[in-house]
Amino acid sequence: MALKYMDKYPKNVALRGWILKPFFTTFKNMIKTTIRRPVTIMYPYEKEWIPDNYRGRPGLVFEKCIGCGICERICPTTCIEIVEVEDETLGAVKRPQVNVGRCMMCGYCAEYCPVDAMTVTPDFELATYTREELIYDPYQLKWDNTTAGMEVHIEEHLPSNLAKGITDQPTSAFKVDRPKLIGEKCISCSRCAKTCPVDAIEMIVVGENAKGKPIKHPKIDDSKCVFCEQCIIICPKDALEINEVL
Amino acid sequence: MSFSDWVNISDPLENSASPYGAAENIPYAVGSGLWEIIGGIIAWILNMIAPGNGVSTWLVSGAVTNALGLVLMIVVFFAVIFIVNLTMIWMERKVLGRIMDRRATRIGPLGYLQCLADGLKTFLKEHIMPDKADKKGYMWAVSIVIGSAVLIAGMIPLSPRWFLADYASGLLIIFAIFAVSPFMILVAGWAQNNKYSLLGGMRAAAQMISYEIPMLLVFAAVVLMAGSFNINDIVQFQMDNTWFIIPQIIGFVVFMVAGVAEAERIPFDLPEAEAELVEGWQTEYGGMKWGLIMLSDYFRGYVVCALGAIMFLGGWAIPFVDGLVVPELVFLLKVLLLFFILVWARGTFGRIRTDQILNIGWKVLLPLAVLNLFIVVLLKLGGVY
Numbered sequence: 082m083a084l085k086y087m088d089k090y091p092k093n094v095a096l097r098g099w100i101l102k103p104f105f106t107t108f109k110n111m112i113k114t115t116i117r118r119p120v121t122i123m124y125p126y127e128k129e130w131i132p133d134n135y136r137g138r139p140g141l142v143f144e145k146c147i148g149c150g151i152c153e154r155i156c157p158t159t160c161i162e163i164v165e166v167e168d169e170t171l172g173a174v175k176r177p178q179v180n181v182g183r184c185m186m187c188g189y190c191a192e193y194c195p196v197d198a199m200t201v202t203p204d205f206e207l208a209t210y211t212r213e214e215l216i217y218d219p220y221q222l223k224w225d226n227t228t229a230g231m232e233v234h235i236e237e238h239l240p241s242n243l244a245k246g247i248t249d250q251p252t253s254a255f256k257v258d259r260p261k262l263i264g265e266k267c268i269s270c271s272r273c274a275k276t277c278p279v280d281a282i283e284m285i286v287v288g289e290n291a292k293g294k295p296i297k298h299p300k301i302d303d304s305k306c307v308f309c310e311q312c313i314i315i316c317p318k319d320a321l322e323i324n325e326v327l
Numbered sequence: 328m329s330f331s332d333w334v335n336i337s338d339p340l341e342n343s344a345s346p347y348g349a350a351e352n353i354p355y356a357v358g359s360g361l362w363e364i365i366g367g368i369i370a371w372i373l374n375m376i377a378p379g380n381g382v383s384t385w386l387v388s389g390a391v392t393n394a395l396g397l398v399l400m401i402v403v404f405f406a407v408i409f410i411v412n413l414t415m416i417w418m419e420r421k422v423l424g425r426i427m428d429r430r431a432t433r434i435g436p437l438g439y440l441q442c443l444a445d446g447l448k449t450f451l452k453e454h455i456m457p458d459k460a461d462k463k464g465y466m467w468a469v470s471i472v473i474g475s476a477v478l479i480a481g482m483i484p485l486s487p488r489w490f491l492a493d494y495a496s497g498l499l500i501i502f503a504i505f506a507v508s509p510f511m512i513l514v515a516g517w518a519q520n521n522k523y524s525l526l527g528g529m530r531a532a533a534q535m536i537s538y539e540i541p542m543l544l545v546f547a548a549v550v551l552m553a554g555s556f557n558i559n560d561i562v563q564f565q566m567d568n569t570w571f572i573i574p575q576i577i578g579f580v581v582f583m584v585a586g587v588a589e590a591e592r593i594p595f596d597l598p599e600a601e602a603e604l605v606e607g608w609q610t611e612y613g614g615m616k617w618g619l620i621m622l623s624d625y626f627r628g629y630v631v632c633a634l635g636a637i638m639f640l641g642g643w644a645i646p647f648v649d650g651l652v653v654p655e656l657v658f659l660l661k662v663l664l665l666f667f668i669l670v671w672a673r674g675t676f677g678r679i680r681t682d683q684i685l686n687i688g689w690k691v692l693l694p695l696a697v698l699n700l701f702i703v704v705l706l707k708l709g710g711v712y
Contacts, residue, residue, distance in 0.1 A: 107675045111425045121430040 131203040133230025136186045140224030146198035147278040148175030149309035152190035160184045176219035191233040195307035200231040255308045257326040266320035269297040273312035281305035334367030336360050344393035351488045358400030412625045413442045419670045426674035452614030464518030471511045476623035479504050483633045486643045486654035497556040509535035519611040527607030531598035537688040538588040544696035545578045548703040549638045562642035572639040578699035579639045581692050586631030594676040632665035
């Protein structure tokens with residue numbers, strides 16, 4: 082009867098190993114892990130190695146930032162707000178402030194930053210006792226040892242192009258779309274020139290009005306422009322608009 | 328009268344009230360020695376307060392030293408097997424952790440104090456009893472399950488000089504008490520008024536009763552070969568001849584498999600089956616009750632391994648060595664070696680199915696146990712042993 086029940090199991094016990102094979106497997110694993118120690122990392126006491134481009138909380142290179150506000154616009158959770166700070170060396174400047182409690186660590190701000198001032202940082206231990214502490218002002222946002230690896234660049238490739246060996250990136254809207262002036266609306270207030278973070282706008286005299294005063298129109302330097310749309314936002318008469326090329 | 332008149336450690340063999348007579352017994356010597364120190368100090372202080380009183384001399388008399396020495400002896404004996412059990416739990420965690428490629432324990436040196444931390448944690452838990460539970464059955468059943476496990480652990484001698492009682496019925500009485508707990512587990516499962524506990528209790532009863540029969544047949548083969556129930560005689564017989572694992576290798580395998588099932592360990596942990604039955608028959612037991620049930624599981628595992636070492640691995644004897652060399656340590660090392668095999672099996676196998684469990688018990692182990700008994704009878708009749 083015993084033998085009849087054994088029929089369910091492999092016939093050639095010696096070849097298949099049957100019950101001894103798993104025994105051997107676990108014993109081998111046990112010896113192996115005893116020698117090279119288990120893979121577990123005892124987290125609070127020993128830290129895992131983190132790569133430079135680890136997407137922790139956003140970081141800021143304070144001196145590089147131009148306060149253009151692209152990060153504020155691009156943020157999917159609207160956790161970034163541009164605030165004015167009084168710096169000792171730079172004077173009153175605009176810098177981003179991040180509500181880390183709402184941040185989802187996507188790294189878009191670092192990706193779209195035209196001057197690579199926004200970076201990702203390896204800092205992920207962000208627990209605090211209050212929600213107010215989670216709102217990081219520009220000085221808290223600073224990261225001292227920013228390396229080139231922390232900067233995130235947009236890498237847009239088509240798989241079909243890569244297969245063909247073409248590594249050129251397709252043209253981005255940030256490179257070709259530029260503000261366009263509608264001349265008859267402009268009132269020569271030159272607010273756009275004052276607000277431009279990269280000084281790409283220069284007011285040029287194009288003529289004289291009936292009272293004999295000069296008519297000034299903004300001239301946009303395409304090589305300097307970073308497509309931040311600050312001039313478009315600030316224009317009181319909607320004289321500037323985006324010239325969509327793509 | 329000075330301190331040395333009251334506190335003096337005498338030879339326990341000279342105590343006329345000793346139940347062990349002329350036999351050497353280390354736990355008894357330690358216990359009575361401890362009482363001679365503690366009781367002697369109490370008597371000394373009492374005598375300083377009231378000189379010449381009768382209580383002081385009564386405290387250090389032979390009868391009182393014997394009685395309280397026996398109590399302390401039980402504490403010493405239990406402490407040793409308790410530490411062995413903690414070592415077994417530690418070993419199980421370590422070995423399982425290495426097999427699963429993870430860290431196992433963290434508290435204390437090499438993580439040894441993890442069990443104590445767990446014990447402290449379970450002590451701090453609230454005592455909760457289900458509203459509609461059978462109160463008497465709930466408490467008594469689990470008390471008897473735990474008590475019987477500790478009792479049989481205490482009945483196993485560690486060596487001819489480290490025992491609580493040297494009794495002729497030996498294996499028989501151990502097995503009789505071993506068989507009490509399936510019934511009480513069934514009672515516990517019913518008393519909790521919970522479907523999971525009831526199912527677990529019924530599974531436990533079915534499994535343990537069906538695996539006791541091949542186990543009993545292996546016991547019978549061992550006893551038949553040694554010609555005695557007494558554990559000392561069985562070990563002495565193996566020292567004089569060969570270890571029983573050589574003629575009875577089938578019996579050894581059957582005993583270990585049935586023993587794993589009796590101790591409700593993986594792969595035979597159907598009564599617990601945390602994936603399907605919450606915690607099996609222990610579902611409604613919380614806090615220290617649960618902790619003691621876990622501890623009693625390990626006590627039962629210790630008993631299985633100790634019986635395996637006594638019956639098949641020559642107990643406290645070392646092969647090719649005349650006489651005994653630290654017999655307690657040798658015996659405990661053999662127990663831990665057998666327990667390592669149990670842990671190894673736990674890390675290797677998954678839980679078997681409900682329909683397989685009785686098949687293996689009745690259709691595989693029972694015929695093998697009968698075959699083992701048959702071989703032993705042939706060897707005995709042939710005059711080999």
